[in-house]
Amino acid sequence: MRKLIISALMAATVIPGVASAQSYGELRRDRQEIREERRELRDAQRRGDWRDVRDERQDLRDARREYREDRRDYRGDLRDRDRRWGRNDWQSYRSQNRALYSRGNWRAPFRYNNWQPGVRIAPVYYGQRYWINDPWRYRLPPARANARWVRHYNDVILVDYRRGVVLDVMRNFYW
Structure with missing residues (x-):
């Protein structure tokens, strides 16, 4: 055996x-x-x-x-990391890997804002300390040039960090 x-x-x-x-x-x-x-x-x-x-x-x-x-x-x-992720690929993955998405009670030195795509935000909200450095780990789509995924409380925001414009928002991403 x-x-x-x-x-x-x-x-x-x-x-x-x-x-x-x-x-x-x-x-x-x-x-x-x-x-x-x-x-x-x-x-x-x-x-x-x-x-x-x-x-x-x-x-x-x-x-x-x-x-x-x-x-x-x-x-x-x-390059499985670089495959074209769909916008909602993370949802089924999250239900199977709950521990990865439960990162505790996350608070920032600013209050929660309910942003919409197209809004310009201040650099304090998308500073480097809030960047998600491994978006493929969470099954997020890859960010385009000059854009980064940023954590904002339980949401995930795709921000153009040169202009400060919100490109995409995924609400209730983390538990």
Whole structure:
């Protein structure tokens, strides 16, 4: 029984590496297929048959589309943190990981404000001490350039820290 468990654990650690290598091989094959399709398109253009040219262009478009899809999948496997999070991905995750979202009674040296997106706020509300440095941990969508997720009592606010404008608000984020 012990050998079975050990071999299962070893297999579980090896399989992710094999999956990404297989995906890299797919990317190489897709690039090779694109080169072949370009070559066939040039040959069809030299021959001058417009039906062959049309078919080869379609084949080249299909090969490029497949390459883009495989590249997107490959990058997604490598960087799970950078996947495109949905706005409400955190809600189901929060119900399964309640301890992560219960960070105690949080108070700031200012009173609670019920902000709306588009409002300009003072820098004291979004200072560096209130930044959420690991938004992927809470399943928040990644912040765009010059924006940070900020904790404000039990809410989470996306603030453009250069202009002080509230971009997004998620109410009752923490318990």
